[in-house]
Amino acid sequence: MAASSDAACPADPPAIDLRGLTKRFGRTTAVEDLSLTVGRGEVFGFLGPNGAGKSTTIRILLGLVRASAGSATLFGDDVRDVRRAHRHVAYVPADVSLWPSLTGAEILRLLERTGSAVDHEYRGLLVERFALDLDRAAKTYSTGNRQKVALIAAFATRAPLLILDEPTSGLDPLMDREFRRCVIEARDRGQTVFLSSHLLDEVEALCDRVAILRSGRLVEVARIAELRRLRRTEVEVSFTGQPPDLTRTPGVLETQDLGDSRLRFTLSGAAAPALRTLASSEIQTIEVRVPTLEEIFLEYYGGQDR
Structure with missing residues (x-):
């Protein structure tokens, strides 16, 4: 047939x-x-x-x-x-x-x-x-x-x-x-x-x-973009007035007060929740540092075997 x-x-x-x-x-x-x-x-x-x-x-x-x-x-x-x-x-x-x-x-x-x-x-x-x-x-x-x-x-x-x-x-x-x-x-x-x-x-x-x-x-x-999303992104902001309250924002980790109205935090996963929180504050500047492939690569090999 x-x-x-x-x-x-x-x-x-x-x-x-x-x-x-x-x-x-x-x-x-x-x-x-x-x-x-x-x-x-x-x-x-x-x-x-x-x-x-x-x-x-x-x-x-x-x-x-x-x-x-x-x-x-x-x-x-x-x-x-x-x-x-x-x-x-x-x-x-x-x-x-x-x-x-x-x-x-x-x-x-x-x-x-x-x-x-x-x-x-x-x-x-x-x-x-x-x-x-x-x-x-x-x-x-x-x-x-x-x-x-x-x-x-x-x-x-x-x-x-x-x-x-x-x-x-x-x-x-x-x-x-x-x-x-x-x-x-x-x-x-x-x-x-x-x-x-x-x-x-x-x-x-x-x-x-x-x-x-x-x-x-x-x-x-x-x-490569997927690998980056698996790793933390570093964000630094400057502001006027009260600092943004990121304590309960999903994905925000390790917040650090740098003084002089500057704040640094690490972000894991989607950025939208953090951006919404920052939008409610008087943010002057924002700098985002995405991890390089080298940093991601070294994370796999730095430290003990998993």
Whole structure:
């Protein structure tokens, strides 16, 4: 019997799908029961200190090591089938090694033969934007220039997934700005970016969502705005007359009288109740400090294990 024409079509598989992923090295568990989904066209931050399991997870995604348990797919292809899975990926490692006797131009041509289709016009623009001299031999390149070669090669491809592992190590601030611009352009083209970084301001500026890994386990997956709402916001106000009475205002914590008609308090959750209370007083100025991603991140790792 013919299928109904309005039957639901199966959804496209996500860019990355990890289910119960576990990797053990002898008695050491590097990654434990990691389940994570990264959608197509998403810029996803992957955070954690050294030893958290980030690099091991990336090596599994690239087929460089096999998981002890669980599964990992890229656009529906099992990463254990390296040939199929690698069709989807362009990768930039934290420490780039190049063929020392080849020039930058020769290396880009060589990488083109082994990866996804390349947009040559865009690659030429990237060479100019990253100020890379392609005529020099790789052995003369600094760490930053080696990184530029890898970044140009990756961003110039039309690979649906870019896996970037600490990609801006060695770049100066001007080149880091170009990197951020490239990530935004990749996202606008519909590419997925999986970004592992210690530069939390970079992740905060670029990523749609972040995952925080701790001792091989997933601590949190959330949008950055959602992570901020989980943490306290610091508010400082100046006033004339009587200070606002925030003692019974929902969400207000740790009120502190600073003197000179100034008051500081921390706020957890929705701001509306506190704003209504402040509106009933003669407030002159108000300053709000939202916690950075770094502060949120350190809160997860500062102190004892939970």
